[in-house]
Amino acid sequence: MNNQKAIEMLYRIGVLSSVIFPAVLIVSFVIHHMGEYSMVDLIRLKWIYIPLSPERFMELFSSNSNMDFIIPHLIIYLAIPFGIPAIAYLGYLLFEKKPWFSITGISLSLIGIVFMGGVFGSWLSFTAIGNISADQIPGAISLIKGFEVVP
Numbered sequence: 001m002n003n004q005k006a007i008e009m010l011y012r013i014g015v016l017s018s019v020i021f022p023a024v025l026i027v028s029f030v031i032h033h034m035g036e037y038s039m040v041d042l043i044r045l046k047w048i049y050i051p052l053s054p055e056r057f058m059e060l061f062s063s064n065s066n067m068d069f070i071i072p073h074l075i076i077y078l079a080i081p082f083g084i085p086a087i088a089y090l091g092y093l094l095f096e097k098k099p100w101f102s103i104t105g106i107s108l109s110l111i112g113i114v115f116m117g118g119v120f121g122s123w124l125s126f127t128a129i130g131n132i133s134a135d136q137i138p139g140a141i142s143l144i145k146g147f148e149v150v151p
Contacts, residue, residue: 017083018067020082021082061127077117
């Protein structure tokens with residue numbers, strides 16, 4: 001394989017990743033909110049996040065519907081490797097005109113994508129909540145209330 005073929009292959013991987021990664025994020029977002037919101041709410045794009053009450057949170061995770069929340073997070077977690085070539089490709093495009101912006105953007109974006117992997121990995125650990133016994137649910141609800149931040 002000569003150098004030109006390698007560059008062309010990396011270019012294609014970057015273009016493909018730049019399309020796949022955001023598309024997977026959008027699809028997962030829609031899947032995630034399908035049970036709690038209507039399609040009209042998703043189209044209106046209200047930028048106000050209303051968190052679930054601790055009681056509703058425990059109800060969802062202790063029932064069989066916890067997979068409705070886990071599957072979108074798992075899809076995004078598995079799509080995170082597509083974010084790295086997408087970041088590199090976009091940085092490459094910017095490098096010709098603004099090299100320092102490109103280097104800074106790639107660095108911060110790579111830190112962000114690693115952080116994003118950690119956040120989605122921690123969300124996947126919430127499946128353990130669905131396995132607690134019924135007599136422990138009131139204690140779990142009070143614990144979740146302790147995590148709430150009131151603005």
